């Protein structure tokens with residue numbers, strides 16, 4: 077259908093111009109010709125992805141329901157555009173909405189702390205409202221928030237549910253499925269990328285949006301390529317630490333460490349005294365009797381203030397790929413439930429400026445805007461953060477691509493602890509070119525029993541992805557992880573603020589000798605560190621039960637400073653717990 081102006085939709089809405097083009101169709105600025113003043117409105121076109129009459133009816137039905145929800149939201153909340161009408165024309169669906177005159181946040185240059193804070197404070201009640209209605213927005217990002225000119229209030233546009241409707245399908249068993257995950261790579265948290273958004277997923281995306289406003293950078297510039305954690309404080313060194321802690325808590329990797337509700341986050345933000353921990357305490361506090369250890373030579377890292385111009389780097393968000401398809405474990409040095417030990421550094425000695433102060437050249441993640449065709453081998457890496465640190469997933473992705481798995485490459489990091497209690501690598505493959513390919517791939521990545529794992533990989537999963545059932549495979553929990561993996565796992569645990577676990581994996585001799593057996597001094601120290609990165613490990617000795625690993629660490633402190641440590645860690649395998657214990661350490 078040619079929609080060049082002055083095309084009229086529904087014999088009423090005269091198209092003035094195109095505002096945007098997304099995964100499901102176009103968004104237009106239009107004139108309502110059936111109103112005396114011919115007011116301006118926004119017409120959003122939505123095209124179903126599956127073209128079958130049975131599916132069409134389903135989409136039609138769901139579209140009506142979603143439109144009714146949007147009508148209610150727009151009527152009841154001033155910071156959500158009003159729905160004026162909805163209609164169908166030529167097998168396409170349309171929403172007619174209030175035009176919000178103002179500036180989308182992605183067009184703002186860096187905001188001040190005060191402005192960013194106000195935007196957050198103005199949006200949290202909107203989230204409380206929609207969450208109370210049982211609705212998760214699912215695509216919060218600067219592009220989907222318009223700062224209204226008339227009152228400078230942020231208005232939330234582009235709710236995800238209605239777009240999800242367009243991906244509805246009916247599987248071979250006759251049940252309704254959706255073949256797409258709504259959200260924008262980079263802005264959505266792992267559980268949402270894995271197809272399980274929850275209320276705190278919106279809080280994560282909102283906090284990240286605010287961090288983008290504060291730093292003038294996009295998520296790829298703020299994401300640690302090794303761990304995928306959001307590292308941003310070095311760009312805004314003078315930020316109120318309380319405000320920063322609130323944002324960091326909403327940005328926690330594990331949903332259980334975040335605020336559960338928008339109202340909780342709002343309350344934390346409005347609390348005057350800086351008492352919010354960056355994540356909830358995981359252990360009962362022990363009265364401190366020894367002054368907390370702090371780095372004696374923390375090096376100040378001048379923050380990079382050069383604008384990366386995130387507003388100009390377009391993330392074409394929208395749909396991102398296919399929901400869970402066929403799962404099996406890749407590589408997996410099978411591992412134990414939770415990771416091992418660190419040493420709280422007493423001094424930080426390396427004067428090298430932090431690499432975090434220079435913009436990360438990682439390009440924005442690719443977006444899949446249509447479901448991959450079954451002919452293409454499409455794969456997704458899904459991995460736990462503890463593994464990511466040691467595995468360099470980007471590299472593996474490249475390798476997989478060069479091995480012929482040239483589908484849409486994305487790797488996401490879901491919180492699988494809810495499902496299996498254990499983190500593990502998982503590859504989701506839409507379709508194999510044969511079972512042999514699966515076996516070969518797993519063998520290539522070190523899986524000792526690829527046949528066993530590939531038993532789950534059907535040689536011919538069928539033409540429709542919906543015929544494939546998601547499966548989970550747990551790695552063998554009794555297998556031993558390598559010593560360097562043990563070290564990396566430990567620091568990943570510390571980054572998650574799971575201090576009690578870290579402490580439990582230090583030998584009693586270590587605790588006594590280096591920490592005066594003071595758990596609270598240990599946690600206090602780690603609480604001053606925003607993120608610790610394991611930059612390098614080298615196993616210099618490994619006799620099975622004992623190993624020595626030279627480890628280089630970088631500390632990004634919450635106050636914006638950066639420091640480094642080189643340690644020789646002496647590890648001891650604990651058979652009863654299946655973990656590496658740190659017996660001792662030397663500073664190098």
Ligand SMILES: Nc1ncnc2c1ncn2[C@@H]1O[C@H](COP(=O)(O)OP(=O)(O)OP(=O)(O)O)[C@@H](O)[C@H]1O
Pocket residue numbers: 095096097098099100101102103118120157173174175176177180219220222233234239393394395
């Ligand atoms: N109610 C509105 N008032 C003013 N501008 C709007 C409104 N809704 C959308 N826009 C603008 O229209 C453009 C396209 O918006 P929209 O988010 O609806 O679609 P998209 O990003 O093209 O596609 P997708 O729905 O796949 O994300 C954006 O620039 C957005 O700011």
